[in-house]
Amino acid sequence: MSLNILVTGSSGYLGSSICEFLSKTNHNVTGVDIKSPEIEYKNLNYVVSSLESFINTDKSLLKSFDLIIHSASVLPYKGERNELVDTNIKTTKLLVDNIVNNESLFFVYISSSGVYGNPKDLPIDKGTELNPLDLYAKTKISSENYIQENINEKRFSIVRPRTILGENRGGIFSIFFSLIKRNIPIPIPNKGNQKIQFVDVHDLTKLIIFLGENKINGIWPGAAPNPMPLKEHLNYLGSVLNKKIITFNVNPKLFLLIGNILIFLKITNFTKWHFGAFPNSFYFDYKWKPSGFDYEYDCNDSFMKCASSTFLNIKKDNDE
Template identity: 30%
Template sequence: MNVLVTGGAGFIGSHLSELLVRRGTAPTVLDNLSSGARELVPDEATLVEKDLAEDNLQPELEGADVVYHLAANPSVNSFPDDRESDFRDNCVATKRLLDAAADSEIDEFVFASSSVVYGEDADIPTPEDAPLEPISMYGVTKATCERMSHLYADRFGFDATVVRLANIVGGRARKGVTYDFVEKLQENPGELEILGNGRQKKSYLEAEDAVAAMEAARSAPGSVYNVGSRDSVSVTRIAEIVSDVMGLDPEFSYTGGRRGWSGDVPEMRLDISALAEESDWEPAMSSEEAVRATAEALS
């Protein structure tokens, strides 16, 4: 089986590439290295440095059986200061990749989406059939790419699977609340500023759990799966965990409000029962355990 992983030099993509190698498949990694790193790509994989939004992708798609599409703008809160990156790096890149897939003979296309496509009014835990009402440009573009993936799959005869990921954490992360708290406390061990009121509560999943779920979803019969943990943790609790791991007792301060930034979803926990029932996948860590393991790896 020939496998292509876009964004395979990035945080989640590098874990997926390693998992594929462990299972006997040496993938081709397609990455522009804007946020990924060459050293994260397994030696057994083939790295091709290209920009999905600009370069010719046909050579890498020819002969590919399965495409895992993880390449995206990694900043969920870049809009409105940056009005171009979400559309270019998510929508344009995905459309060009799907065009190349349509002109090839791939069997499967797996798209890494996000829990933010549900917005802020969804039931908790949120099932896959909940309305898509994103409140951020990142979420809007992810929802658009989901629809494009299924449209192209239907018209050009390949299978498409969408995985809606919760907040993914791990030692290679260079964004997210756990990473930010470690960075802030290394700079100022006595005080920690927390965006919002600290009561934002979300599901966190360790990266190894996430890529195992992606592989399980590819083999499952459904077309859309939620991927997360079965619980959630507040931002203040994350601050407490990170402080404990670093052996610190900082004073917490809050910027106030329900959100950490414009477009932030105050509460998120996905219903992951569909994938668990259709496969043998189950998260190995709770949200708190994943956050603690990440803080230990980063500090």
């Protein structure tokens, strides 16, 4: 069945992936973003506008959508405090207020796994307490709460993704890959023993659309299966590259202190959550996923696929 779908944040990394996937379906898709898309996919209607202006220009337009995927967000290293609050909370509230009475519409909200901070117990499950470490995560919790308080529980899903990886998107791991390529030792807290979890952007895209098309409500992690310690990812990468990856241990408290200094000086794109959570294990219960959905890539697949952007021989070897 063809759906009328609105994708907010359609020019962002995740939003672009969602639009690319939807462009190959028979759905009628509108993408709205304050920035023009780098690639305009066929069969999509793009609107370059702030979400607030888009809503206020014609509020009746929202009634025409069967599904809204709300991926618009200001990331913690790209906006000031007021911008984080305005975009991540106020605009979400405005959107919710204008769809609350549309009983036929399904709403998918893209939150963050950062809402858990440093979880006390692992794996993370439905009963794990929220413990945000930075303002970004707090804005996500505020938006989640507003959605749950105002929209019928059968009409929405909330997705909390782990670290999103993809070709040309690796976050802190892009820095690691660059150091490895230049044979520079990598600073690793906790000796790399922390078990970490990723999600490939294409898998996350398929999860989001799967939830929306099937109107599967609830809160869901976006997390690839088979998380493993960081040092095992690096060892595997080294074996594929046929080179020794040199690391040196950094005390987690020192790692956090250095991070806080870099944040204070505004010379890093990472946040307190990145520096506070990275030294520790963080992964979801593998059973916590919607029935009928399976990930294509496990954690190491996602890691290696991301690494292929830096190490072209990985991609070549995998294609042979």
